[in-house]
Amino acid sequence: MKKNNMQDFSIPRRQSQWAIIFIVLRFLYKLAKQLWPLGVAIFLGRSGTSSGFERYELIASGIGIFGMISSIIAYFKYYYHISDEELVIQKGILKKTKLNLPFARIQSINFSQSILHQALNVTAVEIESAGSDQKELKIDALTMENAEALRSYLLAKKQAAKVEYVSIDEGETITSNYVEEERDLILHLSPQELVRVGLTQNHLKPVGLIFGLLGSSIGYGYTMGMDPIDIIRSYFTNIEDIVYSQQIWWLLVLVPIMVLYSVVTTYLRHYNLQFTRSGKRFHVVQGLLNKQQFSALDRKIQILSWSQNPLQRILGLYQIFFRQAKSGDKEKEVARFSIPGCEQDKVEYVKENWLGEGRGQFDKHYGVSHHYFQRSAIYQSVVYGALLAIFIYLKLPIQMGLLVLWWIFSIYMSYKQYKKKSYALNEREIYIGGGILGFKHSLLPLYKVQNVAIKQNPYQLRRDLSTLYIYTSAGAIRIPYIPLSSAQRLLDLILYRVETSRKSWI
Amino acid sequence: MSFSDIHFTNDQVDIEQLPAVEHLSYQHLHKDYLTVEMIATAIIMSIISIAMLSFLGFNDLSIPTFVPWLMIAVLISFVSFVFYVTWRGYKNKQYALRHLDIHYKEGIWWRSNTVIPYNRIQHVEVQQGPIERMFDLSKIKIYTAGGSSSDLSIGGIQIDEAHRIKQYIINKTGLDEEE
Numbered sequence: 300m301k302k303n304n305m306q307d308f309s310i311p312r313r314q315s316q317w318a319i320i321f322i323v324l325r326f327l328y329k330l331a332k333q334l335w336p337l338g339v340a341i342f343l344g345r346s347g348t349s350s351g352f353e354r355y356e357l358i359a360s361g362i363g364i365f366g367m368i369s370s371i372i373a374y375f376k377y378y379y380h381i382s383d384e385e386l387v388i389q390k391g392i393l394k395k396t397k398l399n400l401p402f403a404r405i406q407s408i409n410f411s412q413s414i415l416h417q418a419l420n421v422t423a424v425e426i427e428s429a430g431s432d433q434k435e436l437k438i439d440a441l442t443m444e445n446a447e448a449l450r451s452y453l454l455a456k457k458q459a460a461k462v463e464y465v466s467i468d469e470g471e472t473i474t475s476n477y478v479e480e481e482r483d484l485i486l487h488l489s490p491q492e493l494v495r496v497g498l499t500q501n502h503l504k505p506v507g508l509i510f511g512l513l514g515s516s517i518g519y520g521y522t523m524g525m526d527p528i529d530i531i532r533s534y535f536t537n538i539e540d541i542v543y544s545q546q547i548w549w550l551l552v553l554v555p556i557m558v559l560y561s562v563v564t565t566y567l568r569h570y571n572l573q574f575t576r577s578g579k580r581f582h583v584v585q586g587l588l589n590k591q592q593f594s595a596l597d598r599k600i601q602i603l604s605w606s607q608n609p610l611q612r613i614l615g616l617y618q619i620f621f622r623q624a625k626s627g628d629k630e631k632e633v634a635r636f637s638i639p640g641c642e643q644d645k646v647e648y649v650k651e652n653w654l655g656e657g658r659g660q661f662d663k664h665y666g667v668s669h670h671y672f673q674r675s676a677i678y679q680s681v682v683y684g685a686l687l688a689i690f691i692y693l694k695l696p697i698q699m700g701l702l703v704l705w706w707i708f709s710i711y712m713s714y715k716q717y718k719k720k721s722y723a724l725n726e727r728e729i730y731i732g733g734g735i736l737g738f739k740h741s742l743l744p745l746y747k748v749q750n751v752a753i754k755q756n757p758y759q760l761r762r763d764l765s766t767l768y769i770y771t772s773a774g775a776i777r778i779p780y781i782p783l784s785s786a787q788r789l790l791d792l793i794l795y796r797v798e799t800s801r802k803s804w805i
Numbered sequence: 806m807s808f809s810d811i812h813f814t815n816d817q818v819d820i821e822q823l824p825a826v827e828h829l830s831y832q833h834l835h836k837d838y839l840t841v842e843m844i845a846t847a848i849i850m851s852i853i854s855i856a857m858l859s860f861l862g863f864n865d866l867s868i869p870t871f872v873p874w875l876m877i878a879v880l881i882s883f884v885s886f887v888f889y890v891t892w893r894g895y896k897n898k899q900y901a902l903r904h905l906d907i908h909y910k911e912g913i914w915w916r917s918n919t920v921i922p923y924n925r926i927q928h929v930e931v932q933q934g935p936i937e938r939m940f941d942l943s944k945i946k947i948y949t950a951g952g953s954s955s956d957l958s959i960g961g962i963q964i965d966e967a968h969r970i971k972q973y974i975i976n977k978t979g980l981d982e983e984e
Binding site for chain 2: 624748749750751752753754755756757760768770771772774775787788790791792794795797798800804805
C-alpha cells in the first residue's frame with residue numbers, strides 16, 4: 300500500500316474491504332441452501348391465510364442482521380501474513396483457526412474472479428497445496444495489485460526455499476518449482492462451440508421432474524373415497540384425457556424450454572472452458588458466474604471415461620470424464636469432473652498422455668452373453684404383461700396400445716444395451732464399453748484396482764454365467780453376464796497385475 | 806513358477822499359466838459359528854414371535870378364529886425358513902488365504918466371491934461380539950479404498966487364529982498395526 304513493488308507481507312493484514320460483501324453473500328448462500336424448503340413451505344402456507352406474516356418477517360430479519368454482523372466481525376478477524384517459511388492465515392470469531400502452509404507445499408496459486416469480483420476490481424486467491432491432506436486456502440477478496448504482489452512474493456519465496464520433497468508413493472523426486480510450468484492447450488471452447496455443445500447435452504434431464512409433477516397432479520383429487528380399481532382406472536383414463544385434450548400441447552412447449560435450459564446452463568457452466576495439460580496434470584478452467592478450476596494429477600486418475608449421446612455422435616463430439624481418488628487420511632472423497640465438446644483426437648491425446656505413448660489400445664473386443672438381454676427381456680415382460688392384464692381387465696384399449704408400444708421399445712433398448720456392452724483387455728489396461736442410446740467407454744490401468752468380486756444371481760448360477768465387479772478407489776465398474784471361466788481368467792490376470800505392481804495406485 | 810518372482814516389467818503374460826482361482830481350496834468357518842448365528846437368529850425370531858403373539862393375545866377385535874391359526878402357521882414357516890437360510894448361509898461362507906491375497910465367498914442363491922490383494926488393504930480389524938465371545942470366536946474386518954460395499958467381514962474365526970491372520974496380513978502389507 301505504501302510501496303507498490305515491495306510490500307511487507309510479514310505483518311498480519313486484512314483482505315480488501317470488499318471481502319465483507321463476499322463473506323455476507325456466502326453466508327446468505329449457505330442459509331438459502333439450508334432453508335429454502337422452509338421458505339417454500341412458508342410461502343405456500345401464507346397464500347392461504349395471512350396470519351403469522353409478521354412473525355416470519357421478524358425471524359428472517361433477525362437472522363439477516365445476525366449474519367451481517369457476524370460477517371463483518373469475521374472480516375475484521377481474518378488476517379494473513381507470510382512468515383519465514385510459510386503462509387499463515389488466522390481467522391475465527393469464537394473458534395480461532397490458524398492455517399499454515401509451508402512454501403514448499405504450495406502447488407499452485409490461482410486467481411478466480413466472479414462478475415462481482417471483476418466489477419469491484421478484486422480477486423479471490425486460491426492456493427492449492429500438495430500433500431496427502433490436499434488442503435486449499437482461499438482468500439475471498441484482494442485488490443488485484445495486492446494479489447499480484449502476494450503471488451510473486453510467494454513464488455519467489457518458494458523458489459528460494461528450493462525444497463525438494465520426495466513423493467513417498469512413487470519414490471520419484473519432484474522439484475516443487477513446477478508452478479511456472481508451461482501449459483499445453485488441449486481444448487478451448489469459443490462461445491459458438493459452447494452453444495453447439497449445449498445443444499447436444501442431454502435435454503431429457505429435467506423430464507423426470509416434469510413427469511413426476513404431471514403424474515402427481517393427475518392422481519391428485521381422485522383418490523378420495525374411491526376403491527383401488529377405480530383409482531387405477533382414473534389414473535390411466537386421465538392419460539387418455541390428456542392425450543385428447545389440449546394439455547398435450549404443453550409437452551410441445553416444454554421441448555424448446557428444455558433445450559434452452561440445457562444450452563443456458565451449459566453456457567454458464569462451461570463458459571470460456573480451457574482444458575490444458577502441464578507436467579503430469581490435466582487442468583480445467585471454466586464458468587461465467589462461478590469460475591471453476593479442476594485439476595487432476597495423472598496418478599490420481601483412476602478411471603477415464605468418454606461418452607457420446609446420439610446428438611453428440613452426429614457432431615463427432617465426446618464428453619471426457621475423469622474419476623480420481625482424493626487421498627485424504629480418512630475421507631475417501633471421490634473427485635470427478637468432465638469436459639464436454641471434445642473431438643476424437645482430444646480423447647486420444649488424453650489417453651496417450653495419461654497412460655503413455657501407444658498405450659490404451661486393444662486388439663480384440665469381447666461381447667457379453669445373450670442372456671444379459673434375455674433375462675432383462677423376461678423380467679420386463681413379466682412386469683409389462685401384468686400391467687397389460689390389468690388394462691385388459693379394466694378395458695382400456697388406448698392404454699393397451701401405448702403399453703405394447705412401450706414394451707417393444709424397452710425390449711429393443713435392452714437389445715441395444717446388450718449389443719453395445721463390450722470389454723477388452725491388454726497387458727496393462729482394461730476397457731469397458733456400453734450404453735443404451737449413446738456410448739460410454741471406460742478405461743483403467745489394472746494396477747489401480749482395489750479388489751475384485753465375481754457375483755452370480757440364480758439365473759446366472761444355472762447357466763455358469765457371472766458378473767465381474769472391479770472396484771477402484773473412484774468407484775466400481777462391472778462386466779455383466781460373462782462365462783464364469785472368463786470371469787475367473789480376468790480375475791486371475793487383474794490380481795496378477797495388482798500383486799506384482801510396485802506402483803502406487805494413488 | 807514362483808509367483809512373487811514375476812516383476813511388473815515382464816510384459817508377456819500367458820493367462821493360462823497364472824495361478825487359477827478355481828483350484829483354490831476354501832476353508833469353512835469354525836463349526837461353533839453356526840451355533841453363534843443360530844443363537845443370534847433365535848433371539849431376533851423370538852422377539853418377532855413374541856410381538857406377534859402378544860398382538861394376537863391382547864387383541865379384542867372380533868377376528869375370525871382361523872386368522873390366528875393362519876398367522877401362527879405363517880410365523881412357523883417363516884421362522885423355519887430363516888433358520889434354514891442361516892444354516893445354508895453358514896455352509897456357503899468360506900475363505901482362503903493365498904500368498905498375496907485373501908478370498909471370501911458367500912451366498913446361497915446370490916453368490917459372491919470377493920478377492921482382496923494384500924497390497925491394497927488399508928486397515929485390518931478383529932472384532933468380537935458378546936455371543937462370539939462365549940465361543941472364543943471373532944470377526945476379521947478388512948478395509949480397502951474400494952468403498953464399503955467391497956470391504957470384507959469374515960466371521961467365525963477363532964480369536965487366536967484371527968489375530969494370527971491379521972498379523973500375517975499386516976506383515977504382508979507393511980501396514981502399521983492398528984486396533
